[in-house]
Each structure stands twice: as C-alpha cells, then as structure tokens.
Amino acid sequence: MDYVLSCCSGADLSKEYVNRRNIAVTMFHYELDDVEYEDDFGESLPFEELYERMIAGASTKTSQISIGQYIEYFEGFLSKGQDVLHITLSSGISGTYNSACLAQRELMDKYPDRTLYIVDSLGASSGYGLLMDRLADKRDEGMNIDALYQYAMDNRLKVNSWFYSSDLTFFIRGGRVSKTAGFFGQMLNICPLLNINYEGKLIPREKVRGKKRVIERTFELMKEYAEDRENYRGKCFISHSLREEEARQLADMIEAYFPNMAEPVSLYPIGATIGSHTGPGTVALFFWGDERWEEHT
Secondary structure, eight states, rough: EEEEEEEEEGGGOOOHHHHTTTTTEOOOOOEEETTEOOSSTTSSSSSHHHHHHTTOOOOOOEEEEOOOHHHHHHHHTTTTEEEEEEEOOTTTTHHHHHHHHHHHHHHHHHTTTTTEEEEEOOHHHHHHHHHHHHHHHHTTOOHHHHHHHHHHHHHGGGGGEEEEOOOHHHHTTTTTSHHHHHHHHTTTEEEEEEEOOOOOEEEEEEEEEEEHHHHHHHHHHHHHBBTTTOOSSEEEEEEEEEOOOHHHHHHHHHHHOOOOOOSOOEEEEOHHHHHHHHSSSSEEEEEEESOOOOOOO
C-alpha cells in the first residue's frame, strides 16, 4: 500500500519480523548506569546482558519519545509524499502518545495534503506487537489507511494481555510492591499476576503461589477469555525476560489446547523499555479475546 504502518520499539517484536512485515519503527532510549542506549532489538546491548546487569544491581531509566524525535521521524515519510499510520505504546504506561499527537499537530500545518494518524495502542510489549501484526495483515489484504485507522481504534481493546513475575525484586525497587509485602511475597513464593485494563494501565489482579501454579493460571485465563474459546483461530504472542523455559512451557500448553490457532505461538524477548521496569523474571501472554471494559478487565 502507499502508506507507512509504524510503531515504536515498545512493541517488543524482532528486527527480522518488522523488516519482513514492512513495519517502520522509531526507537525508545534508556539508560543503564547513566549510559544511554537505544532500545533497538537488543543490538546496542543484548537483552541478556541488560537483565544480568540489572540482577547485579545496575540502575535503569527510560524516557519517552520526544516531540522533536517524532517530528524528525514522521517528516522523513511526509516529505516524500507518504501518509503514515503510527501506533504508540499505551498512554497508560508512557507519555509518548501525547508527544506523537503534538508532533502531528505541528506537521499537519506544514503538510496539509498528507495524512498522519496517531493511535494509542492501549497495550504494551508483544501485545502491542500483536495489534501491529493484525494491522499489517489488514494492510496487506488491501485495506486503505482510513479504514485501517478505524480498524485499529475499534479492535485495540480486544488484545488481552496477562503478565506474571516470579521475581519481586524489581517490583519492590520500582515501588509497585512495598518492601514488607515484597519480603513476605518472596518468602511465600508469591507471583503477582497482572493485566492491562481498558485504560491501558498495568493492574495487579491476582497473587498466585508458585511458578507452576502461575503458569497454569495464566493458561486458564486464555481459556476463559480467548476469542471463540477452544476454537480460537487467532495468533498468540508470548514475551519474557530471561524466562524462555517458562514461556515455552506456557506455549506448549496453549498449542495443545487450541489446535486451530493460525500458527504456533511466537516467543519474543521483553525489550529494554518495558523490561527496565519489570526486570528479569517476567512472562507475558497476549491473545485476541473479549474486549476490555471497566467492570471486566
């Protein structure tokens, strides 16, 4: 199609994937012990090294994509006569959506004959990536930019996102869990189970004791909420931070229960933008399912 489908690196896909699907990407930046890196699919700093250094005590800091970075990025397409549909990381997690909207207002004055749509994904990590995957499918089927923008707005809340962590260290460090609760949680082997709600915010939902049980519970939630339930025909993405074995175990359970899925479960590493906050020990499951709404999720 004659327009650009775009996202930011918080979608936690792979470089090979976005190149193959012709999805443009602008990068977040983060700091590790006061040294700045691009969140560029782990090329500047491998994800394994990032998480190992975090375990060793390194400090991390992320920053949203600035208005200036967005202007430069979008103008690279608009100046060539290309329209752009850009999907951002959830506004419930980052201020980058607001930056993109401010850049849009400025650029539309300069390029009044071009189209620049900005959509808040209300998602994160490979759930945001799962939305991008569906949008790339629709674009490849011939959907024009106006229809694809509306499709994104109508379907973004149908991406279900469930995260769990088997290591509370970084939840404590980030203030999401108190030191006292974290101490007892670690002692009792408690794994918090969270999801992204209808406002795009990460919300604690359950406290599950033990890795085996939290993996089972995460699987149960997909059985409960997946589109068409056991006849699910969509795709499923799982992202993780140094937990490939657990992610594979969850994927095997899903593939055995949902034989009609469009393809095997895709596994991705959690990137630096999200991982700087969740730390190592996180597994996240994403699938198409019941729409998120206030009383539900």
